[in-house]
Amino acid sequence: MRLLVSGGGTGGHIYPALALIEAIKQQRPDTEVLYVGTTKGLESKIVPNAGIPFKTIEIQGFKRSLSPENFKTVYLFLKSVHDSKKIIKEFKPDVVIGTGGYVCGAVVYAAAKMKVKTIIHEQNSVAGVTNKFLSHYVDKVGICFDDVRADFPAKKVVFTGNPRAQQVATMKPTGRLATEYQLDPNKKTILIFGGSRGALGINNASLEAIEYFKDQPYQVLFVTGRVHYDKIMEDSRVKDLPKNVVIKPYIADMPSILPEIAAIVGRAGATSLAEITALGIPTILIPSPYVTHDHQTKNAQSLVNKGAALMIKESELNGKVLFENIQAMMADPKKQAQMAANAKKAGVPDAADRLIKVMKDLLN
Numbered sequence: 463m464r465l466l467v468s469g470g471g472t473g474g475h476i477y478p479a480l481a482l483i484e485a486i487k488q489q490r491p492d493t494e495v496l497y498v499g500t501t502k503g504l505e506s507k508i509v510p511n512a513g514i515p516f517k518t519i520e521i522q523g524f525k526r527s528l529s530p531e532n533f534k535t536v537y538l539f540l541k542s543v544h545d546s547k548k549i550i551k552e553f554k555p556d557v558v559i560g561t562g563g564y565v566c567g568a569v570v571y572a573a574a575k576m577k578v579k580t581i582i583h584e585q586n587s588v589a590g591v592t593n594k595f596l597s598h599y600v601d602k603v604g605i606c607f608d609d610v611r612a613d614f615p616a617k618k619v620v621f622t623g624n625p626r627a628q629q630v631a632t633m634k635p636t637g638r639l640a641t642e643y644q645l646d647p648n649k650k651t652i653l654i655f656g657g658s659r660g661a662l663g664i665n666n667a668s669l670e671a672i673e674y675f676k677d678q679p680y681q682v683l684f685v686t687g688r689v690h691y692d693k694i695m696e697d698s699r700v701k702d703l704p705k706n707v708v709i710k711p712y713i714a715d716m717p718s719i720l721p722e723i724a725a726i727v728g729r730a731g732a733t734s735l736a737e738i739t740a741l742g743i744p745t746i747l748i749p750s751p752y753v754t755h756d757h758q759t760k761n762a763q764s765l766v767n768k769g770a771a772l773m774i775k776e777s778e779l780n781g782k783v784l785f786e787n788i789q790a791m792m793a794d795p796k797k798q799a800q801m802a803a804n805a806k807k808a809g810v811p812d813a814a815d816r817l818i819k820v821m822k823d824l825l826n
């Protein structure tokens with residue numbers, strides 16, 4: 463089979479695509495894969511590093527206000543559809559799958575116009591702009607939250623879950639926290655990270671909270687996001703870092719450390735949530751207020767409603783609030799266990815298989 467995948471910008475759109483590719487390759491090792499992204503998105507690093515053939519097109523998103531930049535966006539969209547058609551003609555895919563982000567708008571639209579079978583995967587509880595547009599042209603739409611069903615043509619929608627969930631569901635502890643990050647294997651570890659790019663609000667609160675973390679029986683792995691790391695390391699509060707706090711810019715291969723993580727503090731990006739629920743990890747969510755239709759709050763709310771996570775609004779966040787919430791959770795093992803069990807119940811650990819089935823049904 464020949465599979466063309468496109469999705470990008472942030473990790474939340476890329477890692478589900480890579481997880482899907484991994485699962486297909488396990489089932490059908492002869493599958494030929496091509497990934498189409500942009501040079502600007504995180505995919506230009508992550509995808510070639512994963513050893514997957516990668517091509518790029520040039521595209522950009524619309525500005526929400528009336529802006530002359532939007533003329534360039536229209537021009538780039540038309541050009542990228544043209545370039546996508548060339549790539550599709552050459553690669554001859556049996557099926558094209560888009561996992562979100564501007565780039566897949568052009569690629570999947572071009573494929574649908576060329577009558578190639580097409581699927582989009584929506585990770586969030588509110589449809590992204592690109593996926594909403596594409597849903598009129600594609601054959602199938604895979605979703606991860608029931609709430610998003612109404613955003614798409616009903617007969618195309620299949621609940622699949624997020625393929626990344628399947629990738630992490632089978633992971634076992636590797637000991638990497640001790641070997642690579644010099645963390646104590648006998649202490650519980652809390653992972654703090656703000657999605658694939660890091661989040662300023664979470665970073666600032668975490669910096670403030672360092673003084674409180676000192677002397678706690680747990681340890682903290684604080685992941686800043688690559689772009690924020692250098693500035694954070696210059697901050698006076700990290701000069702005398704307590705032994706139980708480790709700061710890193712980014713975790714490559716996140717699934718390999720997640721089974722050793724006792725609790726997470728993070729954004730409510732949909733792919734992070736798929737990982738958390740696949741393993742059943744108690745979590746404190748601080749949704750990004752800067753995303754379309756406030757979709758992270760809706761993502762988070764669905765876990766909070768199930769008793770699987772706690773939520774702090776970014777507007778109410780500071781170091782003390784962060785610490786007090788962590789403290790309350792860590793001091794109550796019963797609550798942690800209940801949250802973990804509820805999270806696991808919400809997980810879809812066979813999501814990649816479900817999406818592959820949609821693909822196979824479409825091809826037959």
Ligand SMILES: CC(=O)N[C@H]1[C@@H](OP(=O)(O)OP(=O)(O)OC[C@H]2O[C@@H](n3ccc(=O)[nH]c3=O)[C@H](O)[C@@H]2O)O[C@H](CO)[C@@H](O)[C@@H]1O
Nearest residue numbers: 472473474475477585657658712713716731732733734753
């Ligand atoms: C600001 C923005 O637009 N965010 C969106 C983006 O988030 P973002 O890209 O932050 O996505 P998620 O939180 O869903 O996923 C982050 C992914 O990056 C991985 N990771 C993260 C940090 C790290 O150091 N190493 C690492 O590998 C995580 O394990 C996870 O697989 O896509 C998500 C999925 O469509 C959306 O729900 C988010 O609203």
